[in-house]
Amino acid sequence: METVYFIAGDGIGPEVMTVAIKVIKEALKIHNFEKKIKWQELLAGEKAFQQTGSYLPEETLKILKQARFAVKGPLTTPIGKGFRSLNVTLRQTFDLYACIRPIRYFQGISSPVKHPEKVNMIIFRENTEDVYAGIEWPANSNEAKKIISFLEKEFQINLNPSAGIGLKPMTEQGSKRLIKKAIEYALIHNKKSITLVHKGNIMKYTEGAFRDWGYKLAKQEFSNSIITEQEAKQGKQGIILKDRIADAMFQEVLLRPEEYDVIATTNLNGDYLSDALAAQVGGLGIAPGVNMGDSLALYEPTHGTAPSIAGQDKANPCSMILSMAMMLEHMGFKQVAQHIEKAIEKTILQKTVTIDLASQMKEAKVVGCKEFGDRVIANLEQ
Numbered sequence: 155m156e157t158v159y160f161i162a163g164d165g166i167g168p169e170v171m172t173v174a175i176k177v178i179k180e181a182l183k184i185h186n187f188e189k190k191i192k193w194q195e196l197l198a199g200e201k202a203f204q205q206t207g208s209y210l211p212e213e214t215l216k217i218l219k220q221a222r223f224a225v226k227g228p229l230t231t232p233i234g235k236g237f238r239s240l241n242v243t244l245r246q247t248f249d250l251y252a253c254i255r256p257i258r259y260f261q262g263i264s265s266p267v268k269h270p271e272k273v274n275m276i277i278f279r280e281n282t283e284d285v286y287a288g289i290e291w292p293a294n295s296n297e298a299k300k301i302i303s304f305l306e307k308e309f310q311i312n313l314n315p316s317a318g319i320g321l322k323p324m325t326e327q328g329s330k331r332l333i334k335k336a337i338e339y340a341l342i343h344n345k346k347s348i349t350l351v352h353k354g355n356i357m358k359y360t361e362g363a364f365r366d367w368g369y370k371l372a373k374q375e376f377s378n379s380i381i382t383e384q385e386a387k388q389g390k391q392g393i394i395l396k397d398r399i400a401d402a403m404f405q406e407v408l409l410r411p412e413e414y415d416v417i418a419t420t421n422l423n424g425d426y427l428s429d430a431l432a433a434q435v436g437g438l439g440i441a442p443g444v445n446m447g448d449s450l451a452l453y454e455p456t457h458g459t460a461p462s463i464a465g466q467d468k469a470n471p472c473s474m475i476l477s478m479a480m481m482l483e484h485m486g487f488k489q490v491a492q493h494i495e496k497a498i499e500k501t502i503l504q505k506t507v508t509i510d511l512a513s514q515m516k517e518a519k520v521v522g523c524k525e526f527g528d529r530v531i532a533n534l535e536q
C-alpha cells in the first residue's frame with residue numbers, strides 16, 4: 155500500500171480536494187484497487203497557521219521528505235509579513251525542478267482556436283533557475299549601483315546608473331535534468347518529438363546554452379533512440395529532438411499544434427507558454443499539473459485559491475481531479491487514470507458543468523463543484 159499525502163490548500167482548495175478524493179476513491183474501487191492507496195492529510199497554509207501557528211509546519215516538511223507522492227490544493231501567500239510564497243518554499247525545499255503540465259482538449263468546451271482537438275501537448279518547464287531565482291535589486295539601490303559600477307570597471311559595460319538589476323542563472327546540470335525528464339517521458343509514451351523552446355538567438359549563454367545542453371544530452375545518453383530533424387529528413391528512425399525560438403513557438407502552437415507533443419523549456423518561457431496553451435483548451439480550471447523532483451512528485455492544479463468564489467461550491471474540480479489522475483498513472487494505475495479522464499469528458503459532453511466552463515459553452519447546465527463530482531462518479535460507474 156502506498157500513502158498519498160494531501161494538503162487541502164486555501165480558498166477553493168478544500169472544496170476541490172474533497173470532491174477530487176471522492177472521485178479518485180470511487181474510481182479505484184471500481185477497479186478493485188481501493189486498498190492500494192492510503193490517504194493522509196498534511197497541514198499547510200491558513201489551516202496550518204490556525205492550528206499550529208506556522209503556515210508550513212516542520213511536521214509537514216518532515217513527512218514530505220520521506221514521501222514519493224503528494225497532492226496539494228492552491229495556497230495563498232500570506233501578504234505583508236515578509237513571507238516567501240509557500241509554493242516557492244515547497245519547490246525549493248524538495249528541489250521540484252520539473253513543472254509538468256499536459257495540455258489536452260476535452261470535446262464540448264469552446265476554445266479561441268479553430269482546431270482545439272489538435273492540441274495534445276505536454277510541457278516540461280524548468281522550475282528552479284532562470285530569472286525566477288529571485289536574484290534582483292531595485293533601481294537606485296546601493297546593491298544595484300555597486301553592480302553597475304563593477305560592470306563598468308571590470309568589463310567596460312556602461313549601464314544607466316539608475317537601472318534595476320536582475321540575474322538569470324542557468325546551469326548545464328539544471329537544464330539537462332529537466333530535458334532528461336522530457337526525453338524519458340517521450341520514450342515511455344512513444345511520442346513523435348521533443349521540442350526545446352528557448353530564446354538562444356538573444357541570450358546565447360543561458361537560453362542558447364539550454365538548447366545546446368539538450369542536444370548534448372541526447373547524444374550522450376539517448377543516441378539510440380533520439381534523432382535530429384536533419385537525421386529524420388535523411389530517413390533515420392527515432393524520436394525527433396528539435397528546437398524552436400520561443401516567440402516563433404507561440405505562433406507554431408496556434409498554427410500547427412499537431413507538430414508538437416513534448417515541449418521542454420526554461421522557466422520564464424514555460425510560464426508563459428503553459429498558461430497560453432491552457433487557454434486554448436478551456437482555461438486553468440481544467441489544466442492539471444505536477445511539480446516533480448527526483449524523490450517527491452507534488453501533484454497540484456494549475457489555478458490559485460480563487461478567493462472570490464471560495465466557499466460557494468462554484469469551483470471547477472477538474473484540474474484537481476486530473477492532477478490526481480496523472481498521479482495514478484505515475485503510480486502504475488494507468489487504466490484507472492484513463493477511466494477518470496473519459497468520465498470527465500463524458501460529463502462535459504453532457505453539458506453539466508461548473509460556471510467557469512458553462513460560460514464558455516452553449517446551452518450548458520450549471521452545477522456546483524460537488525454535483526459535478528457526483529456526475530463524474532455516475533459516469534465512471536456506467
Ligand code: NAD
Pocket residue numbers: 166170227228229230231241438439454455456457458459460461462463468469470471473510
Ligand atoms: P486564481 O487562479 O486563483 O484565479 C484566477 C481566475 O480564475 C479567477 O477569476 C478565479 O475565480 C478563476 N478560477 C481559478 N480556479 C478556478 C476553478 N477551479 N474553478 C473556477 N474558476 C476558477 O489566480 P489569482 O487570482 O491570481 O490568485 C489568487 C491566489 O491564489 C493568490 O493568493 C495567489 O498567490 C494564489 N495562487 C496559488 C497558486 C498555487 O498554490 N499553486 C497558484 C496561483 C495562484
